[in-house]
Amino acid sequence: MRIHPLGDTALLAELGAKLDTALNTRAIALATALQKRRDVRQAVAGYAAVTVHFDPDQTTHDALGAAIKRLAVKRPPMAEPGRLHRIPVVYEGQDLEEVAARLKLTPQRVAELHSKPIYRVFLVGFVPGWAYLGPLPEELELPRRHVPRTLVPAGAVAIAGRQTGIYPLPTPGGWHLIGRTSVKLFLPDRDPPCLFRAGDRVKFFAATT
């Protein structure tokens, strides 16, 4: 594990550099364990790293880094299976035809492949309610759009690389839009204010409306 300072009040603990469920499980377990410490203000799991915001009056980068290394060598507790969300998708996204053509598949086949796996929520972040889901089947792998859209509507279901996700709010975005859902991802009047949590599982199914 490598620990890097992020200024004087945060650090980045890197567990690896691969998109990998086991690494992500360790990152989430480490973030959960760190969150219980009094000197930690917030610990956020990334794909394969944990960003730790700490109180510099209670600890130092070196002391917290050593504690993190001790925690990380312990066997992580058996990961509980995350909650399973079933999300209806109307596969009529603006980019569906183009995606199908580039992948040499039919639009229907793209929908079938996309709705087949049970995805993992690797990371919640970027904008409120956004979750990085994956891994996407290799047959659907495409780089991001060259020119991002300035506005993607809320509820758009999108793919890029080995990842998929749902735009929770109207925001700019560079992913390929293959469908839409009516499920609300960002729930501002709940705490926590988003449907998905890191470690949850997501299954898409084709809906007609």
Next chain:
Amino acid sequence: MTVVLRVVEPGLFTTVQDLGRPQAISSGVPPGGAMDRFAHRAANLLVGNAEVDATLECTLTGPHLVAEHSCLVAITGADFEARVNGQVAPTWTGIFLGQGDRLTFGARRSGGRAYIAVAGGVEADRWLGSVSTNLMAARGGLHGRNLKAGDRISAAREASRPVVSGHHLPVRLRPNYANHTLFAIAGPHLKRLDPDGRTLLFGGAFKVSREADRMGYRLDGPKLATSGDELLSFGLTAGAVQVPHGGQPILLMADHQTAGGYAVVATVVSASMPVAAQLVPGDELRFAETTLERARHMRASLAVALDTLRNPSR
């Protein structure tokens, strides 16, 4: 609670801010809070509040406010030529407003963000543990938006202890806002810059572009070329200097995106963030590499300055 101030003119962009909602980062919600935490804290302490109480953050121009009830206020941060009933008002000082007194602002003389604290704290909507305004979610602050004409501002509570005007923070105890050197710690991905890039980062002059807001500042100046594979997204922090593929660095500020996958080549230390918060488009800045030890000393000297306001019995 008692309405203390009425908004005649809101100023360009005035929002309610406190120290933010760090625990919401895990939901993708920006931490928010005052951009210049030093000025925010000092304003609160000058009127007898707790540091976490809400203040008004005024961007580039100040509002025009009328006191509906007498109250103690303090104005800190940027210098927008504060006046009470047309007379120049002292800043970084607790000042008493009588009923009907008018607090106005003139031209921007220096800095980008002024803070107005009111004894008792500004009453506002609480969301996820903070009253900081989040425009994207339309939550916190005054109905989740910036101030507009006709708004009424109440004190969150009666001033908890006897407060007196005239407390003051001398210039020597304030951040040196005029020196636009931001001290920064080398970031986790600094090695993705070639040696020339590293020299440019810690030595070149950058300029705050027009794309600068509470989320972050895009910086004009030398382009920084990064190399290496795509990074997996990870959690970000205010002060991080991100380099996207185009090579134009972005300094993340209070309402930053909570996660991203661009190289973080440096992170501005907490003691330099008040200076960063006061930069406006067109301002030149430089990054100076520093150590965690130096950062601790800088943080301690700002804490000592605030302590003088906590115990103002001298």
